[in-house]
Amino acid sequence: MPRTRIKICGIRDIDSALACAESGADAIGFVFVKASPRALTPDEAFDIQASLPPFVSTVALFKNASVDFFCDAEETCPTTMVQLHGDETDQVIKQCGPNLIKALKFDAATIAKDLARFQAINEVDAILVDGSAGGEGIAFDWSALKPHADALKLPLFISGGLTPENVGEAIRILRPYAVDVSSGVESAPGIKDHALIAAFCDAVRKADATA
DSSP: OOOOOEOOOOOOSSSHHHHHHHTTTTTEEEEEOOTSSTBBOHHHHHHHHHHOOOOOEEEEESSOOOOOHHHHHHHHSOOOEEESSSSOOOHHHHHSSSSHHHHHHHHTTTHHHHHHHHHTTTTTTEEEEEESSSSOOOOHHHHHHHHHHHHSSEEEEEESOOOTTTTTHHHHHHOSSSSSSGGGGGEEETOOOOHHHHHHHHHHHHHHHHO
């Protein structure tokens, strides 16, 4: 089995970004959503991005942002990939791609239709399935996603309620391309716990070794 990639989202300071890199995370996420406790500006994100060692990717997260805001943010802080976490139209998704992760909330009644819709858009390079619409860290039934994940043609990211304690089980069930964590490695909303980051990355490696 290929190793599971790790993204730590909601990074707001250089020390936490370096802790992610030192722990073996593949990517860190910047949240450009003003209402979030993890929000920061593109200028702040650029300073953090500049501190990273080679081969650590960055992802900018947007939710129902205008294309103008998206373009301005990406001009100020050009990230490796972008993640759309709202109810964006197909047209907006196409304008914001490529190198794009489309996030969606898991709903057993609509998951098949949602996955079919987004993987049909050429500009979407990966799909993230979350337990909530806004990234509040809510877990979902991974086994219910399993048959849909097996049929998915794009890389699958999973998020929502992941912690160092349960990420191994999520990997065992779904074998995702990547796992994405934010609140599960925090001591308080928006405050990353460096020990939890290290524990999460270690748990992913252990799951891969035993899968």
